[in-house]
Amino acid sequence: xxxxxxxxxxxxxxxxxxxxxxxxxxxxxxxxxxxxxxxxxxxxxxxxxxxxxxxxxxxxxxxxxxxxxxxxxxxxxxxxxxxxxxxxxxxxxxxxxxxxxxxxxxxxxxxxxxxxxxxxxxxxxxxxxxxxxxxxxxxxxxxxxxxxxxxxxxxxxxxxxxxxxxxxxxxxxxxxxxxxxxxxxxxxxxxxxxxxxxxxxxxxxxxxxxxxxxxxxxxxxxxxxxxxxxxxxxxxxxxxxxxxxxxxxxxxxxxxxxxxxxxxxxxxxxxxxxxxxxxxxxxxxxxxxxxxxxxxxxxxxxxxxxxxxxxxxxxxxxxxxxxxxxxxxxxxxxxxxxxxxxxxxxxxxxxxxxxxxxxxxxxxxxxxxxxxxxxxxxxxxxxxxxxxxxxxxxxxxxxxxxxxxxxxxxxxxxxxxxxxxxxxxxxxxxxxxxxxxxxxxxxxxxxxxxxxxxxxxxxxxxxxxxx
RNA sequence: GGCGGGGUAGCCAAGUGGUAAGGCAGGGCUCUGCAAAAGCCCCAUUCGUCGGUUCGAUUCCGACCCUCGCCUCCA
Numbered sequence: 017x018x019x020x021x022x023x024x025x026x027x028x029x030x031x032x033x034x035x036x037x038x039x040x041x042x043x044x045x046x047x048x049x050x051x052x053x054x055x056x057x058x059x060x061x062x063x064x065x066x067x068x069x070x071x072x073x074x075x076x077x078x079x080x081x082x083x084x085x086x087x088x089x090x091x092x093x094x095x096x097x098x099x100x101x102x103x104x105x106x107x108x109x110x111x112x113x114x115x116x117x118x119x120x121x122x123x124x125x126x127x128x129x130x131x132x133x134x135x136x137x138x139x140x141x142x143x144x145x146x147x148x149x150x151x152x153x154x155x156x157x158x159x160x161x162x163x164x165x166x167x168x169x170x171x172x173x174x175x176x177x178x179x180x181x182x183x184x185x186x187x188x189x190x191x192x193x194x195x196x197x198x199x200x201x202x203x204x205x206x207x208x209x210x211x212x213x214x215x216x217x218x219x220x221x222x223x224x225x226x227x228x229x230x231x232x233x234x235x236x237x238x239x240x241x242x243x244x245x246x247x248x249x250x251x252x253x254x255x256x257x258x259x260x261x262x263x264x265x266x267x268x269x270x271x272x273x274x275x276x277x278x279x280x281x282x283x284x285x286x287x288x289x290x291x292x293x294x295x296x297x298x299x300x301x302x303x304x305x306x307x308x309x310x311x312x313x314x315x316x317x318x319x320x321x322x323x324x325x326x327x328x329x330x331x332x333x334x335x336x337x338x339x340x341x342x343x344x345x346x347x348x349x350x351x352x353x354x355x356x357x358x359x360x361x362x363x364x365x366x367x368x369x370x371x372x373x374x375x376x377x378x379x380x381x382x383x384x385x386x387x388x389x390x391x392x393x394x395x396x397x398x399x400x401x402x403x404x405x406x407x408x409x410x411x412x413x414x415x416x417x418x419x420x421x422x423x424x425x426x427x428x429x430x431x432x433x434x435x436x437x438x439x440x441x442x443x444x445x446x447x448x449x450x451x452x453x454x455x456x457x458x459x460x461x462x463x464x465x466x467x468x469x470x471x472x473x474x475x476x477x478x479x480x481x482x483x
Numbered sequence: 484g485g486c487g488g489g490g491u492a493g494c495c496a497a498g499u500g501g502u503a504a505g506g507c508a509g510g511g512c513u514c515u516g517c518a519a520a521a522g523c524c525c526c527a528u529u530c531g532u533c534g535g536u537u538c539g540a541u542u543c544c545g546a547c548c549c550u551c552g553c554c555u556c557c558a
Contacts, residue, residue, distance in 0.1 A: 027487090047558075048558095049558085050556095050557090050558095055558085056558085058557095058558055059558045060558080061558070062558040063558080065558090090556070091556070092556090179486075179487090179553075179554080180486065180487085202555085203555080204555095205555065205556085206555095206556085230556080231556040232556080252558070253557080253558030254487095254488090254552075254553080254558080255552080255553070255557050255558065256557085256558070257487095257553075258486095258553065258554070258555080259554090259555050259556075260555095260556075260557095263555085263556095282558095283558070284488080284552085284558095285551090285552070285557095285558070286558090287551080292551080292552090319495090322495070322496070322505095322506075323495080323496065323497095324496085324497075326488085327488085327489075327496085327497095328488075328489070328551065328552075329495090329496090330494095330495070330496095332494080332495080334494065334495080334507080334508090335494080335495055335507080337507075337508095338494080338495070338506065338507035338508080339506085339507085340507095341506080341507060341508090342505095342506050342507070345506085345521095348520090348521065348522090352521090352522095375497095381497075381498090382497095383496055383497045383498090383504085383505075383506095384497055384498075384504070384505085385505095386496090386497085386504090386505055386506070387497070387498095387504045387505035387506085388504090388505085389505085390504095390505055390506065391504085391505075394522095394523085397521090397522060397523080398522085398523070400522085401513095401521095401522055401523070449516080452516075454516055454517070457516090457517095458516095458517080458518080461518080461519080465519085470519065470520060471518095471519070471520080472519075472520045472521070473514085473515065473518090473519080473520080473521095474514090474520090474521080475514080481520070481521095
């Protein structure tokens with residue numbers, strides 16, 4: 017069995033084959049955050065999805081080079097920076113740092129490169145220059161540069177491969193009508209935006225005059241710089257299919273004449289409490305909002321990983337409580353396995369890893385993967401309850417978990433050891449129980465509980481567990 | 484209007500032309516001085532509706548209903 021992934025280009029699940037299969041290396045680019053605010057849970061679904069892809073490729077033996085851009089120049093950023101009276105870099109720097117912190121909280125592996133748009137203006141200008149040279153782009157009267165879709169098509173290129181739009185449907189809508197730029201055709205998109213007064217001191221010199229880059233061009237410039245003019249995998253949220261990714265393909269292939277990306281993957285959006293997230297509905301959550309409610313990054317990550325990435329997903333606070341319970345079940349099992357395994361060591365138990373891999377190989381069907389994991393948890397529990405699981409087997413189970421967790425990224429929750437005061441309370445309770453002074457024993461139990469520790473009476477005696 | 488997803492138990496969510504994974508919640512049991520925690524067991528004759536193809540359809544086809552997304556800078 018080998019990895020098959022859905023490719024938006026072909027709208028089908030197909031074997032994943034990198035450009036250079038022999039090297040087992042994969043170049044992967046994911047459209048990153050626009051740093052003008054704290055990222056919300058919907059943004060993070062996409063990044064956790066990208067992390068899953070990256071981890072699974074690594075699990076599958078690929079050497080992944082993961083690039084994610086930081087969009088730090090854009091209309092909304094400019095406006096907000098201006099409102100906050102901060103220099104662009106100072107403003108975006110705050111949200112970039114917050115984003116990365118959130119990224120870590122969700123246990124996502126950091127990309128190998130995090131290029132910022134503003135550090136790659138010259139690369140963007142170079143691409144625009146190539147397009148102008150080939151007459152696929154033109155300079156408008158105001159100094160903006162647009163991509164000419166007609167010319168691109170005339171070169172034998174196809175526009176609309178991802179989204180399958182017909183050009184007649186691309187009639188100017190309200191948003192286009194209000195666009196003041198001087199395009200020759202409504203479908204054309206900006207590569208370079210001429211400087212306007214509202215931009216303040218945010219502008220760069222270019223052969224076409226002062227201005228700033230359009231939105232799509234940054235991804236073409238940075239991905240091709242870091243991964244080559246053709247690379248393997250490009251990811252993003254489903255809303256980016258059109259126009260962002262469609263335009264990326266057009267400007268990249270228009271400039272290089274070479275195929276841009278082999279494999280496109282898009283993560284579906286999520287609903288929150290059954291509705292589209294919106295601030296007015298009160299169901300708009302940043303990661304920070306959820307942490308404030310007492311949920312952990314690990315729980316949020318788990319919930320985001322319960323549904324298949326191409327299905328829209330209903331993110332709820334109830335679901336988060338469910339994730340907490342589900343993780344506790346896994347943690348409990350792993351803690352017991354650790355106890356049984358003691359010092360033993362063994363290679364991963366293929367009985368669980370193999371079906372897990374089979375599930376993930378089929379377009380990352382992690383929902384099916386969870387079924388494998390929970391079936392396995394039940395089996396382990398059953399065997400341990402019957403006292404029929406040897407140290408070797410427990411060790412093999414733990415190795416298997418570590419291997420699968422390489423993909424899940426949830427970690428092995430370390431057993432917390434209780435502080436001295438709590439341990440002495442436990443001792444006193446044990447003595448009270450021995451003396452059959454149950455009133456005292458129960459009082460001590462309550463005291464422990466209010467101190468945040470639950471007593472678990474097991475066959476091997478009482479132990480404490482963090483609440 | 485154009486294009487594309489979905490509708491599976493109380494909730495979340497897989498899946499298959501051969502008779503419905505898994506998680507949460509719920510119920511029962513074990514353990515316990517009582518609890519708690521934990522574990523085990525149970526929990527959809529049925530997959531939006533109606534037709535059709537088929538020995539057999541939740542799965543394929545058609546119609547309809549509902550829902551979500553995209554259609555020019557939103558993950």
